[in-house]
Each structure stands twice: as C-alpha cells, then as structure tokens.
Amino acid sequence: MFMGGWAALPGNRMKTKLHFQLLIVVVLLLVGCSGVEDTGASPVPQQAEGWATSSPEAQGLDSAVLAEMLQEIDQNSYAIDSVVVVRNGNLVLEAYHAPFKASERHAMYSCTKSAVSALVGIAIEEGKIPNVETPIVELFPEREIANLDAGKQALTLEDVLTMSSGWDCRDSYLYEWEGIYEMDASGDWVQYILDLPMIYEPGTYFEYCNGGSHLLSALVTQATGMSALEYAHEKLFGPLGITSVEWPADAQGISVGYSTLKLTALDAAKFGSLYLNDGMWDGKQIVPAEWVAASTRKHITATLEDGYGYQWWVDDSGYYMALGYKGQLIFVLPEQQIVAVFVSTLDDRDFYIPQTLLETYVIPAVKSTEPLPENPEALESLDAAVQALTE
Secondary structure, eight states, rough: OOOOOOOOOGGGGGGSSSSHHHHHHHHHTTTTTOOOOOSSSSOOOOOOOTTTOOOOGTTOOHHHHHHOOOOOOHHHTEEEEEEEEEETTEEEEEOOOOTTTOOOOEEEETHHHHHHHHHHHHHHHHTTTTTTSSBBHHHHHTOOOOSSOOHHHOBBHHHHHHTOOOOOHHHHHGGGTTHHHHHHHHHHHHHHHHHOOOOTTTTTTOOOOOHHHHHHHHHHHHHSSSSSSHHHHHHHHHHHHHOOOOOBBTSSSSBOSSSSOOOOOHHHHHHHHHTTTTEEEEEOOOOOOHHHHHHHSOOEESSSEEEEEESSOOOSSEEEEEEETTTTEEEEEEETTEEHHHHEOOOOGGGHHHHHHIIITTTBBBBBSSSSOOOOOHHHHHHHHHHHHHH
C-alpha cells in the first residue's frame, strides 16, 4: 500500500484562510501529492548536465536574497533536502542539504499526479483517449461497474482530473485512509474505484481522491498498452532526458497514479520547466500547449490552495504547483519565468515552509527582467550558503 501527499498553508496566507479550513485541509490531503562544487564564480555546480547555468544576477535575481533563504534553512535545521531555482531556462541555484545528494532520487508523493496528468494530455493529443468530456463508463467499456446510477453515468474524465468526481473515496487521513486500505485489499484497484458509490453530483464539489488519480494511470495503460512508466519513458521522461526514475505499480502492473514516483531534484525542475514553456522542451512539443493551459488554470475552488486544475494546484496570485506529502513542491511562476523545486522530509507542522520560502525569498529576489550588474560579494555569500548546507 502506498500513501500520497499534501502540504500545509504558507504562513503569510493564513490570514486569508479560516483556521478550521486549515485543520480540515491538513487531514484531507495527508495521503493524496534532493555537495555543490565551488567554481569561484557561481554556486551552480558543473555536474548539472543538460542545463544552461548562470549567476542569479545575469537573470535579474539578487544572490543576496537567495543566500538569506538558504541561511534560514540551515539555521533553523529545516528538513528541506534540496532547493533548485531556474529562471529563463537557466539554473541559478542548486543546493543540497547533507546527507542528501544531487544524484539521489527523491520520493515526490502526490507530485506524481501532475505527471500522470501530462500523460493523459499526450494520449489525448495522439487520439488514444477521446477527450475530457468523455464519460468514465465509456472509457472502461469492458468493465461491469457497480452502483451505476445517473451520477456515475454522467461522470467525465474532466471531473476525475479536477478532483470533483463525486465518488465516495474516503481515502484521505480524514477517514484514516479507509479507502486506501480497502482498495489495496480488493486485489483490483481499478475495479474498486469504478465501483465506488456516488455521494456528490460530478463536477460540483472538490474532494481529494487518490483513487481517481490511480484510475487516470489505468486509463493511460488501457489506451496505450503500456504502463504509465513505460509511456512516460517514451513520451515524457525520455524527451526530457530523465533517466533516473522509480515508479512502482499495482498488482496488475499499473503504475501507482497518486504517489510513489521518484525523481532527482533537477529532473523535477525539468518537468516544471516543461510546463513553464507551454509543454515545449529543446524545440520539441512534448505536452500539447492547450493541455498545459487547461491543466494549470483554476477549474474549481479547492481547499489547500485557491483552486485546482488537472491534477495541479493553482494560486490566484498567478502561479501553480505540483505538491506532495512531506513538502515536495514544484512551483511554476509564469510571470517571473521561474521554476522552483523544494524536495523535503518535513514534519506535518512544517509543511507550509517551502511555500513561505518561495513567497518570502524567491519571488522578492526577482529585481528585473534584464540582467543586473554582477555582485561578487553577494555571489560569494550565496556560494557559502550552498556549501554550508552540504556540511
């Protein structure tokens, strides 16, 4: 059995969220969503193959502000294993907190969901899956489905993508993972999910459902004849140059759709950068641009964040994210042309920290859309902060 992921509200957003909402969200999403060489000129290590590297100043960022962020992580002993910041396609910060290393794959928990969503979009573009308006019962025609009432017959692929399926999933901490345990014991996770009774009209109510995300992985397998992992190697990870991947499967060989994907921090940043660039990588369209746009806009008011797209969380301030348990976050900031990745092993009470760091340091570090004058003193401070984390 595999658990999924979540993260808590950032500190500076708590004023706008009711306290009881925070408590509900924390329990609702509990099971849902990595040594740097001192070059003397830049804190970016030489081992970052496949990335253009740059000083922060060359990309309009203030190295001193980024250094302050790393110093806060170090001084407070936050269990953040890695921080990666990319701007304008250039790697400007890569830091690893000992004993974590650059080459290590990190459990991404519910960030897995966003990768599955990308595969669904690719399969639709290839004509292997009809469209998001297609009823789920039509996508699994060979299955005899229980509790087949009018609501379930109306349930569409888009409803599952937006966590508004209406199924009685009960697979979050709020229900002590009851649904996860039942699904695992069923022996056939897909059948279990399809048979769930309906408690809401599809598309009307947001409720986190890990089982629905696994069904998306099963749909990819049914449509392509490959597991999500195999399809991703061919259509997503392979084109991105991502080769160090771990992704377990259920008893039927279906890649776990709601959790368990492991990536390096740099590879997670590649995935975020793919979305920042409207699904294009190295001059090739990997994920359809229309799918990226649809996936990362607010389709429904959510709980943890302001809204939810197609397995992506959306913040009304203009950025969106993949997130997972213990503080895995891939932030995509289109306005600032930034991707920021935090991979962590945070305790429950600290799950808000990466988003707070983003809003307190990464975004304020943006000073210009043009290069800034190089600042050797600030760069040296940043380099020292990177090195301090590795010790």
